Amino acid sequence: MPELPEVETIRHGLEKHLVGNTIVDVEIRLAKQFTGEPKNIIGAEVVGVRRFGKGLVIDLSNGQSIAIHVKMTGQLVIGGRPMTVGNGRYPNKWTHVIFKLKDIFLYYSDIRQFGWIKIIQSSDLKAQSFFRDLGPEPLRDLTQAKFFDILQNSRMPIKLLLMDQKKIAGIGNIYANDALFIAKIHPKRMASSLTQKEKTAVFNGIEEVLKKGIEVGGASEWNYVNALGEKGGYQNFFQVYNREGELCKRCGGVIERMKMGGRGTFYCPGCQRL
DNA sequence: CCAGCAGCCTGTGCGC
DNA sequence: TGCGCACAGGCTGCTG
Numbered sequence: 001m002p003e004l005p006e007v008e009t010i011r012h013g014l015e016k017h018l019v020g021n022t023i024v025d026v027e028i029r030l031a032k033q034f035t036g037e038p039k040n041i042i043g044a045e046v047v048g049v050r051r052f053g054k055g056l057v058i059d060l061s062n063g064q065s066i067a068i069h070v071k072m073t074g075q076l077v078i079g080g081r082p083m084t085v086g087n088g089r090y091p092n093k094w095t096h097v098i099f100k101l102k103d104i105f106l107y108y109s110d111i112r113q114f115g116w117i118k119i120i121q122s123s124d125l126k127a128q129s130f131f132r133d134l135g136p137e138p139l140r141d142l143t144q145a146k147f148f149d150i151l152q153n154s155r156m157p158i159k160l161l162l163m164d165q166k167k168i169a170g171i172g173n174i175y176a177n178d179a180l181f182i183a184k185i186h187p188k189r190m191a192s193s194l195t196q197k198e199k200t201a202v203f204n205g206i207e208e209v210l211k212k213g214i215e216v217g218g219a220s221e222w223n224y225v226n227a228l229g230e231k232g233g234y235q236n237f238f239q240v241y242n243r244e245g246e247l248c249k250r251c252g253g254v255i256e257r258m259k260m261g262g263r264g265t266f267y268c269p270g271c272q273r274l
Numbered sequence: 275c276c277a278g279c280a281g282c283c284t285g286t287g288c289g290c
Numbered sequence: 291t292g293c294g295c296a297c298a299g300g301c302t303g304c305t306g
Contacts, residue, residue, distance in 0.1 A: 001299060054300075072299050073284080094284090112283040114300070130301085155276090165301080173299070222298070223285095262279070263299065 004170030005213025013227025015049040021101040030096035036119025053169030065122040074115035077229045085229030134169040151191040159187035179205035181239040186272040240266040
């Protein structure tokens with residue numbers, strides 16, 4: 001599911017192919033996923049694409065922005081009309097918004113229809129609850145000192161804390177599971193109970209998995225694709241995520257699955273002791 | 275204030 | 291073959 005590395009990969013692709021292009025038309029096929037005035041962006045030029053946690057912002061030359069959250073199954077794919085990439089064709093029955101630019105189309109497709117697109121004044125972004133409440137960004141402004149502080153002041157299990165966007169932005173289920181495996185920390189450990197050494201290990205584990213995720217273009221275990229409709233490769237590097245019953249790459253033990261906060265949680269009982 | 279959970283959705287894969 | 295169900299899960303909003 002799109003987390004920081006996947007959204008960053010999409011962001012990079014959109015930036016590369018959309019900046020300098022002008023929006024000509026917007027076709028809204030599923031109104032509930034779209035808010036704001038589409039006419040506010042017609043004729044405006046794309047000047048930049050930013051990412052905040054798992055959220056994307058396409059900035060326009062007229063002071064307007066297109067804020068997007070793809071949630072689990074949203075895809076942002078650019079190309080001609082129609083276009084085919086691998087087995088994917090766009091537009092398709094799940095394509096709910098189509099941005100027509102001067103030289104290219106941008107398709108928003110979303111099987112589960114959980115994502116959202118908002119046209120908003122750029123200066124109002126920070127007032128939007130999603131952006132306003134985001135915690136610091138790993139690989140950007142989350143320093144080790146800040147990370148220690150967040151853990152120290154929490155009364156949550158470490159895994160739930162890592163996934164809490166208000167505490168730290170961008171980490172979802174895949175990378176939370178794998179980061180804790182790398183740090184050899186059990187997901188149920190209370191965050192504040194970690195030693196300095198353990199906190200450092202988690203901090204480094206987060207950096208490692210996120211950087212690896214970005215390096216290989218994200219995880220396409222489900223239906224994630226980048227802005228060109230291509231799959232990523234991180235599913236080939238899963239340490240524990242979705243590997244229940246398979247062998248631990250470090251100790252050879254059997255990966256187990258449990259539930260935390262309603263979500264599948266994977267760990268190696270040999271390497272990650274409570 | 276916080277933890278826990280339903281709801282939003284549809285496709286997939288399983289057991290019967 | 292098809293039905294019912296669990297599951298995937300980020301985020302919002304409600305409840306206790």
